[in-house]
Amino acid sequence: xxxxxxxxxxxxxxxxxxxxxxxxxxxxxxxxxxxxxxxxxxxxxxxxxxxxxxxxxxxxxxxxxxxxxxxxxxxxxxxxxxxxxxxxxxxxxxxxxxxxxxxxxxxxxxxxxxxxxxxxxxxxxxxxxxxxxxxxxxxxxxxxxxxxxxxxxxxxxxxxxxxxxxxxxxxxxxxxxxxxxxxxxxxxxxxxxxxxxxxxxxxxxxxxxxxxxxxxxxxxxxxxxxxxxxxxxxxxxxxxxxxxxxxxxxxxxxxxxxxxxxxxxxxxxxxxxxxxxxxxxxxxxxxxxxxxxxxxxxxxxxxxxxxxxxxxxxxxxxxxxxxxxxxxxxxxxxxxxxxxxxxxxxxxxxxxxxxxxxxxxxxxxxxxxxxxxxxxxxxxxxxxxxxxxxxxxxxxxxxxxxxxxxxxxxxxxxxxxxxxxxxxxxxxxxxxxxxxxxxxxxxxxxxxxxxxxxxxxxxxxxxxxxxxxxxxxxxxxxxxxxxxxxxxxxxxxxxxxxxxxxxxxxxxxxxxxxxxxxxxxxxxxxxxxxxxxxxxxxxxxxxxxxxxxxxxx
Ligand SMILES: [Zn+2]
Numbered sequence: 001x002x003x004x005x006x007x008x009x010x011x012x013x014x015x016x017x018x019x020x021x022x023x024x025x026x027x028x029x030x031x032x033x034x035x036x037x038x039x040x041x042x043x044x045x046x047x048x049x050x051x052x053x054x055x056x057x058x059x060x061x062x063x064x065x066x067x068x069x070x071x072x073x074x075x076x077x078x079x080x081x082x083x084x085x086x087x088x089x090x091x092x093x094x095x096x097x098x099x100x101x102x103x104x105x106x107x108x109x110x111x112x113x114x115x116x117x118x119x120x121x122x123x124x125x126x127x128x129x130x131x132x133x134x135x136x137x138x139x140x141x142x143x144x145x146x147x148x149x150x151x152x153x154x155x156x157x158x159x160x161x162x163x164x165x166x167x168x169x170x171x172x173x174x175x176x177x178x179x180x181x182x183x184x185x186x187x188x189x190x191x192x193x194x195x196x197x198x199x200x201x202x203x204x205x206x207x208x209x210x211x212x213x214x215x216x217x218x219x220x221x222x223x224x225x226x227x228x229x230x231x232x233x234x235x236x237x238x239x240x241x242x243x244x245x246x247x248x249x250x251x252x253x254x255x256x257x258x259x260x261x262x263x264x265x266x267x268x269x270x271x272x273x274x275x276x277x278x279x280x281x282x283x284x285x286x287x288x289x290x291x292x293x294x295x296x297x298x299x300x301x302x303x304x305x306x307x308x309x310x311x312x313x314x315x316x317x318x319x320x321x322x323x324x325x326x327x328x329x330x331x332x333x334x335x336x337x338x339x340x341x342x343x344x345x346x347x348x349x350x351x352x353x354x355x356x357x358x359x360x361x362x363x364x365x366x367x368x369x370x371x372x373x374x375x376x377x378x379x380x381x382x383x384x385x386x387x388x389x390x391x392x393x394x395x396x397x398x399x400x401x402x403x404x405x406x407x408x409x410x411x412x413x414x415x416x417x418x419x420x421x422x423x424x425x426x427x428x429x430x431x432x433x434x435x436x437x438x439x440x441x442x443x444x445x446x447x448x449x450x451x452x453x454x455x456x457x458x459x460x461x462x463x464x465x466x467x468x469x470x471x472x473x474x475x476x477x478x479x480x481x482x483x484x485x486x487x488x489x490x491x492x493x494x495x496x497x498x499x500x501x502x503x504x505x506x507x508x509x510x511x512x513x514x515x516x517x518x519x520x521x522x523x524x525x526x527x528x529x530x531x532x533x534x535x536x537x538x539x540x541x542x543x544x545x546x547x548x549x550x551x552x553x
Pocket of ligand 1: 041042081082083085310357358
C-alpha cells in the first residue's frame with residue numbers, strides 16, 4: 001500500500017505542469033507569470049459553434065483548437081444574473097454560500113433594495129458620482145485572487161477590469177490590489193473606489209486624459225465586419241424583435257456612434273457597442289504595463305470581463321446580426337490580446353480561463369411567432385393578484401412587502417402580530433403560484449432552508465437561496481420572461497440561461513474537447529489546482545480532471 005501511495009505521489013508530481021521546471025529544486029508553486037480570467041458577459045456556449053466559420057484563426061479558434069474546452073458547462077443555481085455569475089466563477093461557489101444572491105436584492109431589515117456592489121462607506125476614486133461608491137463588501141467567500149495572495153503573503157498582484165463595476169469588483173475579490181470600471185454618461189473615465197486605493201495610479205490618469213480618449217472610441221461607424229452573406233446564422237437586419245437606438249426608427253446597420261451618442265447617454269453608448277470591448281482590451285494592456293504584471297516570480301491575476309456583449313444581447317437579442325457581429329469583433333480583440341501576451345510573456349507562457357456569467361434566452365416574441373412556446377410575465381399584476389388572494393383568506397392588510405427576482409417577501413412583522421403561522425402562509429402562496437399557468441414551480445423558504453431538495457430545478461433554487469431570499473421563490477415556464485416585447489434577458493435556471501463555455505488555455509494545457517458535465521463552480525478549483533494553491537473558502541466544485549491532462553515536455 002505504502003509503495004502504491006509513493007508511486008501515485010510521484011506520478012502526480014510528474015504530471016504537474018511545472019514539475020520539471022526546476023530540476024532538483026522543485027518549486028511548489030506555479031512558475032507562470034500571469035493568469036488572465038476572461039468573462040464574456042451573456043455568452044452562450046453555442047456561440048462557439050454557431051459563429052465558428054466566421055471567426056478568425058487566432059481568437060476563439062486558437063483557444064478551442066489548442067486549449068481544453070468544456071462544452072457542457074452549466075450554472076447549477078438560479079438566478080443566472082451578472083453579479084452572481086461573476087462571483088460564482090471566481091469563488092467556485094453559488095449565491096447560497098458567497099452572498100451574491102442577485103444584482104439587486106431586497107434587504108428585509110432596511111426595507112429596501114440594495115445593489116450587489118454598492119457600498120455607502122467608500123468613496124469613488126476618479127469620480128465624485130455614486131458610480132464610484134462600490135466595493136466587494138457583500139462577497140463573503142474568498143476568490144481565486146484572494147487564495148493566490150494568501151499563498152505568498154500578498155505578493156501576487158490581482159486586478160479586476162470591466163466596463164461594469166460588478167464585473168470588475170466581484171471577480172477580483174476583497175483583497176485585490178484594485179478593480180477598475182468605466183463610468184459612461186458625460187464622464188467617460190475609468191474609475192475605482194477607496195476600498196482599494198486612495199488615488200488613481202499614473203497609468204490610469206494617463207489613459208483617462210490621453211487626448212479625450214473616450215471620444216476617440218465614439219468616432220466610429222459600426223457596420224458589419226464581414227460581407228452580409230456571412231450572417232446567415234442570424235435574422236435579417238431589419239426585424240421587429242430588436243430595440244432601436246434612441247433617435248432612430250429602425251434597428252439596422254450602420255450605427256453611427258458619434259451621432260447616436262447624444263441621445264444614448266453620451267459615453268454610456270460605448271457599453272452597447274463593440275467599441276466597449278476594444279476599450280476594455282486597450283485598458284487591460286495598459287494595466288499589464290502600468291502595474292508591471294507578470295514581471296516578478298509571483299504569479300499575477302488579471303480578471304477581465306467583457307460587458308458590451310451583454311448590452312448588445314439585451315438590446316438586439318441573441319439572433320440579431322448585431323449580436324453576431326459583436327462576437328466576430330470580440331474574437332479579433334481576443335486575438336489581439338493573445339498576441340500581446342505572447343509578446344510580453346513568451347508564446348503561451350500564461351494561463352487563460354474563459355467563461356460567461358450567464359447565457360441568454362431567445363426573444364419570446366420571435367420564438368412564439370415561430371410557433372414556439374414562449375411568453376411574457378408581469379410581476380406587478382401578479383403581486384396585486386396575490387395580495388388580493390391573501391386578503392380574501394386572512395383579511396385586510398399589506399401581506400406582500402416586496403416582489404423581486406421572482407422572490408416574494410411576506411410581511412413577517414404583520415404576520416407575527418396577527419399570530420399567524422408563517423409557513424402556512426408560504427404554503428398558500430406556493431399553491432397560488434402553482435395555479436398560474438405561466439409558473440413552472442414554486443418553493444417555500446422554509447423548505448429551501450431545510451435543504452434536501454431532489455427535483456432538478458428545486459436544487460438550482462436551493463443553491464441560489466440564502467436567508468436574504470424571499471419567503472417563496474418561483475420559476476416561470478421555459479421561455480417566459482419579464483421583459484419588453486423586443487430584446488431579451490436571462491436569469492432563469494433553464495439551459496438557455498445556464499449553459500456557458502469553459503475554456504482553459506496556455507502553458508502545458510493539452511488540446512481537449514470535453515463533452516461531460518461540468519459546473520461553473522468547478523472553474524475556480526480547476527484554476528487553483530493548476531496553480532497549486534488553496535481553493536476558495538466556500539468552494540463546492542472540483543477540478544475538472546479531463547481539462548488538466550497536461551502536456552509533458
Ligand atoms: Zn451579465
